[in-house]
Amino acid sequence: MKYSMLLVALLSSSTLFAQEVIQVIPVQENKVEMLSSQVKALEAKLGEYSEHSHSQTNDNEPLLEKNDTMLISVVGQGVAPMNTASPAQAYALAKRAATADAYRLIAEKVKGVRVDGQDVIKNMMVKRSTVRTSVNAMVRNANVVETTFKEGLCEVEMEIKLAYSQFAQ
Amino acid sequence: MRSRDGNKASLLAVCSIIFFLSSALQAAEYLVSYRYVIKDMILYNDSFLISPAMKKCNGTPQRSLDLILKGEDNLMQLVSNNNEAFRKFIEKIGLEIDHKEKTTNFQNSSSTIITMKTSCFKVDFNDNFAKISHLK
Numbered sequence: 001m002k003y004s005m006l007l008v009a010l011l012s013s014s015t016l017f018a019q020e021v022i023q024v025i026p027v028q029e030n031k032v033e034m035l036s037s038q039v040k041a042l043e044a045k046l047g048e049y050s051e052h053s054h055s056q057t058n059d060n061e062p063l064l065e066k067n068d069t070m071l072i073s074v075v076g077q078g079v080a081p082m083n084t085a086s087p088a089q090a091y092a093l094a095k096r097a098a099t100a101d102a103y104r105l106i107a108e109k110v111k112g113v114r115v116d117g118q119d120v121i122k123n124m125m126v127k128r129s130t131v132r133t134s135v136n137a138m139v140r141n142a143n144v145v146e147t148t149f150k151e152g153l154c155e156v157e158m159e160i161k162l163a164y165s166q167f168a169q
Numbered sequence: 170m171r172s173r174d175g176n177k178a179s180l181l182a183v184c185s186i187i188f189f190l191s192s193a194l195q196a197a198e199y200l201v202s203y204r205y206v207i208k209d210m211i212l213y214n215d216s217f218l219i220s221p222a223m224k225k226c227n228g229t230p231q232r233s234l235d236l237i238l239k240g241e242d243n244l245m246q247l248v249s250n251n252n253e254a255f256r257k258f259i260e261k262i263g264l265e266i267d268h269k270e271k272t273t274n275f276q277n278s279s280s281t282i283i284t285m286k287t288s289c290f291k292v293d294f295n296d297n298f299a300k301i302s303h304l305k
Contacts, residue, residue: 079210093212099260100207100281104268131272140263 064164072109073145073159076102080152094154095147102144102158107137110162196293198222198304199244203259203285209278217255218287219245226289230302234258237298244292247299255301259285262303 064070078097080090113133120128139160146157200222205215221243236254241247248255265286270279289304 077210078207078212081211096205096215097207097210097212100205100212100266100283101210103264103266103283104281107266107268129274133268133270135266135268138263138265141261 064162064167066164068164070162071159072106072162073157074102074105074109076100076105076156076158078154078156080154090152091149091154094149094152095156098147098154098156099144099158102156103139103142104135106139106142106158106160107135110139110160111135111137196291197243198226199290199292200226200287201244201259201285201290202287203256203264205283207281207283209280217248219248222289226291226304228289228304230291231305232258232261233300233302235298235300238294238296241299242294244290244301247292247301258301262288 062070076098078094078099078101080094084090084093113135116132118128118130118132119126142158142160144156144158148155198221200220202218203216204218206213234254236247236251238247239250241250262285265284267282267284268279269281270277272278291302291304293300293302
């Protein structure tokens with residue numbers, strides 16, 4: 001009788017374990033499914049993000065494709081000095097300054113700008129804030145499209161055509 | 170055998186042709202540099218430096234500019250009378266831009282130096298026009 005009771009107890013305990021095992025397996029499968037779905041969702045999000053970022057870079061920085069040309073247009077500004085002999089001289093000097101500004105803008109667009117910044121903070125207050133920018137480039141084949149002179153300010157519209165072959169090595 | 174008088178006549182003819190051609194076409198080479206400075210959007214300094222070349226320049230003519238002569242016999246006079254056209258020609262050849270800008274406490278100051286490094290130009294003076302070619 002004792003042995004039979006012990007046998008029944010063992011059987012019941014084994015069935016209990018078996019049920020637990022049966023119950024555990026679907027949970028693990030569910031977890032795997034959940035994880036795989038999460039991974040898929042993340043992959044989809046990543047794909048969307050990369051597409052979005054790629055489209056953003058395309059919007060901001062147009063790329064010069066092979067066998068392609070790109071037209072860059074800028075407007076430079078120049079001011080006539082105060083002590084000029086005649087309005088004609090003022091116009092000529094302002095135009096020269098505006099042309100130089102347009103060259104600078106082209107150089108900035110094509111080659112880029114070096115920017116250095118420095119802030120001095122004392123007792124939690126900004127004492128001095130300095131930003132230095134510099135451009136160093138060589139520009140050739142730029143064309144002046146239009147020149148306007150109004151109220152001492154001269155504006156020169158300048159454009160340059162870039163070809164892929166100019167940069168190919 | 171030819172006579173000495175016959176040789177002399179042909180020699181004179183050749184010399185006269187050479188003299189005639191040399192009076193019609195005179196070529197010279199010049200070294201030119203150009204620089205102008207702009208500070209705070211205002212032109213400060215604008216200078217052409219032109220000098221006849223002391224020795225022959227190496228290079229082949231690249232771009233050229235034709236200018237009508239009004240009695241000029243050297244590049245200095247030619248440039249002073251046709252300043253704008255020569256400047257546009259130089260801009261096509263290429264200019265170096267050196268720009269610096271400083272903003273301190275939201276107050277901006279800038280300086281731009283535009284230069285053309287010393288380059289050799291060949292100038293052909295013809296009867297009524299001059300051809301300026303950039304040698305490279």
